[in-house]
Amino acid sequence: MTATLPARVPTGTLMIQGTTSDAGKSTLVAGLCRLARRAGARVAPFKPQNMALNSAVTVDGGEIGRAQALQAVAAGIEAHTDLNPVLLKPNSDLGSQVIIHGKARMNLGARAYQDYKPLAREAVLASYARLRARYDTVFVEGAGSPAEVNLRANDIANMGFAEAVDCPVVLVADIDRGGVFAHLIGTLACLSESERARIKGFVINRFRGDRTLLEPGLAWLEQQTGKPVLGVVPYLHGLTLDAEDMLPGAAHSGAQAGGETLRVIVPALPHISNHTDFDALRAHPQVDFTYVRTGEAPPASDLVILPGSKNVCDDLAWLRAQGWETALARHLRYGGRVIGICGGMQMLGRAIADPHGVEGEPGAVEGFGWLDYETVLTREKTLKNVTGALALEGADGDTVAGPARVAGYEIHMGETRGRSLESPALWLAVGDEGATRPDGARSADGQILATYVHGLFDTPQACAALLRWAGLAQARAVDYPALREASLERLADTLAASLDLEKVFGVIG
Numbered sequence: 462m463t464a465t466l467p468a469r470v471p472t473g474t475l476m477i478q479g480t481t482s483d484a485g486k487s488t489l490v491a492g493l494c495r496l497a498r499r500a501g502a503r504v505a506p507f508k509p510q511n512m513a514l515n516s517a518v519t520v521d522g523g524e525i526g527r528a529q530a531l532q533a534v535a536a537g538i539e540a541h542t543d544l545n546p547v548l549l550k551p552n553s554d555l556g557s558q559v560i561i562h563g564k565a566r567m568n569l570g571a572r573a574y575q576d577y578k579p580l581a582r583e584a585v586l587a588s589y590a591r592l593r594a595r596y597d598t599v600f601v602e603g604a605g606s607p608a609e610v611n612l613r614a615n616d617i618a619n620m621g622f623a624e625a626v627d628c629p630v631v632l633v634a635d636i637d638r639g640g641v642f643a644h645l646i647g648t649l650a651c652l653s654e655s656e657r658a659r660i661k662g663f664v665i666n667r668f669r670g671d672r673t674l675l676e677p678g679l680a681w682l683e684q685q686t687g688k689p690v691l692g693v694v695p696y697l698h699g700l701t702l703d704a705e706d707m708l709p710g711a712a713h714s715g716a717q718a719g720g721e722t723l724r725v726i727v728p729a730l731p732h733i734s735n736h737t738d739f740d741a742l743r744a745h746p747q748v749d750f751t752y753v754r755t756g757e758a759p760p761a762s763d764l765v766i767l768p769g770s771k772n773v774c775d776d777l778a779w780l781r782a783q784g785w786e787t788a789l790a791r792h793l794r795y796g797g798r799v800i801g802i803c804g805g806m807q808m809l810g811r812a813i814a815d816p817h818g819v820e821g822e823p824g825a826v827e828g829f830g831w832l833d834y835e836t837v838l839t840r841e842k843t844l845k846n847v848t849g850a851l852a853l854e855g856a857d858g859d860t861v862a863g864p865a866r867v868a869g870y871e872i873h874m875g876e877t878r879g880r881s882l883e884s885p886a887l888w889l890a891v892g893d894e895g896a897t898r899p900d901g902a903r904s905a906d907g908q909i910l911a912t913y914v915h916g917l918f919d920t921p922q923a924c925a926a927l928l929r930w931a932g933l934a935q936a937r938a939v940d941y942p943a944l945r946e947a948s949l950e951r952l953a954d955t956l957a958a959s960l961d962l963e964k965v966f967g968v969i970g
Contacts, residue, residue, distance in 0.1 A: 470502040470598050473969040474628040478603035478619055478660075480644035484635045485666035485694070487528040487705050488952065490602045494536040495953040496962065497598050505596040506532030509585040510547040510604055510618040512557065513706035514734040514771050518846045518870040523563015524548060527737055528602070528705035535949050546588035547581045547617065549574070552732065552772045552820055562588070565842045565874075568819075578615035582625075585617050589626060598969065601628065608651035620656045629661045629968045637667035637696060642682055649686060661968040662691040664960065669696040692960030700952065701744050701944040703737045712752040714743040722749050723933040724762040728785060729754045730776040730804075734769040735872065738802055741918040741941035747933060755779075759788040764798045764931040767805025769872075769915065772820045773838075777808050777828070786829060793831070798931040799909045803873050806901060806911035807836040810879065814838065819874050831909055832902050834879025845871045847914060849889035849897065851923055853930055864888075865926035869916030877913075886912045 477493075479486045490506050497504040508529050517530035523542035533540040542563035549557040556570045559577070561584050569577060592599050607619035607630075615621065623630050634644045649657050663682065668675065672693065679690045708729060716722040725742055729752045742748045753759050770776040780786065793799065801809040807828065814825040815838040828836075850864035867887055879902075886901030901912035910930070918924040921938035928936035956962075 470497045470500045470504070470966050471969040472597045474593070474599045474601060474626065475965075475969045476601040476603060476623050476628050476630045478607050478623075478630050478632055480606055480608070480632065480634040480648045481638070482605050483707060484633050485664075486602045486633060487532070488700075488702065489633055489664065489666070489694075489956070490600045491528075491532045491535040491702070491949065492952040492956040493600050493965070494532050495949050496957060497600070497966075498535070498537045499953065503595070503597045504536045505538060505592050505599050506536060506544055506602065507589060507592055507599050508545045508602040508604065509589070509622045510549070510581065511545050511705070512549040512551065512604065514550055514732065515704060515706055515737050516548065516550070516735065516872060518844050518872060519544075519563055520846075521563065522844055524560055524565075524842070524844055524872060525563065526705060527703045527735070531703040531945075532600075532602075534945070535953075543588040543591050546584045550734070550771055553775075558771070563844070575612075575615065578617060582615065582617045582621075585622065586625065589622075603630075606648065607656065608648045610651055620652065620659070623659055624655065628659075630659045631662055631664060631691060631965065631968070632660050633664040633666050635666050637669070641665060642678055645682060646685065660688060662689045662964065664691050665693045667696045668693050689961075689964065691965050692956075694956065694959045697952065697955060701740065701941070701948045702952070703740065703945070708733070708736060708752060709743070712754060714748075714750040716749045717746040720747065721933060721935055722747050723764060723928055723931055723936075724749045724751075724760075725764045725766065725931075726751045726753050726759060726762040727766045727768055728752075728759070728780060728783070730768060730770050731755075731779055732771040732776050734771045735803070735915045736768055738768065738915050738917060739766070741924055741939065744941060744944055745924070745928075745937075745939050747937060748928070755783065759785060759792075762792070762797065763933075764800065765789060765792055767799070767801040767808055769802055770804030770808075773804040773807050773813055773875075774815060774821060774824070774826050776804065777813070777826060780808070789829065789831075793908055797908070799831075800917075800927070800931075801909070801911040802917060803871075803913055803915060806913060807875060807877065809909065809911050810834040810836055810877065810881075812836070813875075832879070832881040832904060832911055834877050834881050834902065836875045836877045838875045840874070842874045843871050843913075847871060847889045847900075849887050849900070849914075851926055852885050852888055852899075852903070853910075853926060865922040866920055867914060867917065867923045868920050869914040871913050872915065873913055881911075886910045887914060889914070 511526035515527035520539040525545035529545040548560040604618035881902040885899030888897040925938040
């Protein structure tokens with residue numbers, strides 16, 4: 462497929478809003494950023510307010526939503542906190558950690574956050590002003606739906622932002638859900654007159670089937686609304702792109718037929734965070750990967766990975782209630798391997814204390830006790846991009862070029878101390894002088910590995926070495942960043958072929 466670029470990309474701002482969550486806003490912004498970059502524009506993504514448990518560490522030492530980090534890759538720029546000035550990380554059904562300009566400020570309940578929004582708005586507008594000063598074009602991603610009339614007061618995520626900065630909007634809807642015309646017409650009906658005027662056209666996303674059968678509906682939609690359909694984007698199967706927040710719809714990702722495979726399972730914790738850690742495993746042709754959800758018995762596996770968590774103590778209680786403690790003990794008794802990442806690492810120790818009520822009520826809980834250390838949750842969050850090498854011994858961790866290299870990041874609120882840390886899982890670089898520091902722990906019997914580093918499987922060397930350690934003798938090296946880059950190119954090519962880019966970019970102003 463040959464991408465057709467617009468004659469020019471105007472200077473200005475375009476906001477992409479959706480009729481629902483997961484309508485395709487993040488993906489559309491990423492693709493538009495890549496197309497604008499191809500056309501030679503200095504382009505940046507922007508999301509005023511994001512609610513997500515998948516996040517990334519920025520070049521300026523802060524934290525933003527994972528989708529904005531992916532969009533920065535598409536735009537060819539470094540991820541910066543200005544790309545997502547307000548990030549909400551839910552730690553309960555009614556409350557979230559509030560992150561402003563990359564730093565955790567407080568925990569607020571949903572109602573209290575509504576009162577805080579005027580201050581959050583100041584952060585949003587300040588970041589947007591800095592981006593407009595540095596870049597030719599800014600593609601803004603809305604959050605949820607602009608039709609949420611109960612949240613209209615002090616809105617900074619959708620039309621409230623668009624009205625404040627006077628930018629045009631394109632509305633995207635997911636036809637695969639069904640009811641696409643009702644979604645679009647209903648959304649317009651919930652908007653004020655000035656907000657409806659701000660919408661310059663529609664994009665229909667995730668279409669599969671005979672386009673000619675859709676044409677009468679598109680003509681009806683344009684006649685009813687007076688607004689053009691700017692394109693119909695086909696359902697793109699097999700894209701390897703970082704998810705904003707939601708777990709993949711398919712809990713199971715099977716290995717390719719033939720040859721040796723490794724069975725990997727991950728509990729789908731209620732507050733699972735940074736599950737993008739496992740995207741490389743889901744894409745690996747030799748890995749049979751499964752998320753185990755509430756009420757499901759853990760199946761037999763070679764490797765169990767305990768993921769990150771935004772509420773470690775609550776998720777530890779969930780694991781026990783779901784029978785995971787017994788299942789893990791049996792798994793280890795029969796020679797299985799276990800990896801704990803971030804919150805999962807903390808769970809593997811003897812105890813977790815939360816004296817300041819960082820994630821809930823102050824208190825302490827017993828961990829699984831398979832590694833000899835204890836964790837105290839702290840008010841200050843550790844945010845670091847890191848590089849280093851696995852500390853595995855022999856063929857498990859060494860390659861012809863030396864120990865398997867790791868490039869990842871740390872996002873955690875907690876300090877861990879204990880004897881098991883004397884056998885680290887990784888050695889991380891410190892400064893430019895070749896110095897290193899230990900991270901994580903390994904059990905004396907070699908069955909358990911724990912680390913604070915996210916992105917553990919993203920580098921081909923480290924992924925292959927860890928799979929060998931877990932029992933896959935002939936593990937292949939799969940380059941996940943290359944798969945992601947190929948997916949961004951495929952996405953951009955598809956948008957170029959399915960959108961009227963002259964009209965899309967023509968509404969920027």
